[in-house]
Amino acid sequence: MTNLIELLRYDFPDINFSPSNTFYWSPLSRTIHYIESNNSNRAKWALLHEVSHAILNHKSYENDLELLTMEALAWQKAQEISIKYDINIDYEHIQNCLDTYRNWLHLRSTCPSCGIRTLQIKSNHYRCHNCHTEWKVTSAKFCRPYRKINSQNKKSLDQLDQVTFV
Numbered sequence: 001m002t003n004l005i006e007l008l009r010y011d012f013p014d015i016n017f018s019p020s021n022t023f024y025w026s027p028l029s030r031t032i033h034y035i036e037s038n039n040s041n042r043a044k045w046a047l048l049h050e051v052s053h054a055i056l057n058h059k060s061y062e063n064d065l066e067l068l069t070m071e072a073l074a075w076q077k078a079q080e081i082s083i084k085y086d087i088n089i090d091y092e093h094i095q096n097c098l099d100t101y102r103n104w105l106h107l108r109s110t111c112p113s114c115g116i117r118t119l120q121i122k123s124n125h126y127r128c129h130n131c132h133t134e135w136k137v138t139s140a141k142f143c144r145p146y147r148k149i150n151s152q153n154k155k156s157l158d159q160l161d162q163v164t165f166v
């Protein structure tokens with residue numbers, strides 16, 4: 001992992017890399033968080049995927065479908081750049097990751113009253129075109145917006161709602 005990180009740091013000097021307990025891209029600080037101790041292929045694929053979010057400059061999304069599209073684009077880009085690092089990203093792995101998002105989207109967009117698949121009307125808000133039920137969904141699982149308030153009440157990056165990509 002250390003070797004790959006060093007190569008990526010060299011190739012992408014405008015991206016920060018920071019050891020963490022999970023893999024994600026934080027657009028606000030332009031930082032890729034990664035698990036330093038993990039040397040598995042999956043970890044390398046995850047790292048290239050996060051780098052791809054960074055290359056594609058993914059910052060935010062309007063709705064769930066857009067997030068799914070961004071995830072697919074990030075994997076596509078990861079496959080492109082993987083050649084340079086002599087890494088072969090498993091196609092099944094990519095499909096499994098995207099399936100997780102597809103299932104998530106399916107659950108969120110299915111009407112709790114009549115079971116029909118509907119369209120999102122705005123962020124975290126769905127309405128059924130069949131029975132007009134409306135429901136809200138959280139942004140919890142795949143985007144992790146959070147708000148930190150510090151006691152001095154001064155403005156800092158941490159105070160802003162932050163969208164991240166996994």
Ligand SMILES: [Zn+2]
Nearest residue numbers: 111114128131
């Ligand atoms: Zn319905």
Ligand SMILES: [Zn+2]
Nearest residue numbers: 071074165166
């Ligand atoms: Zn992603």
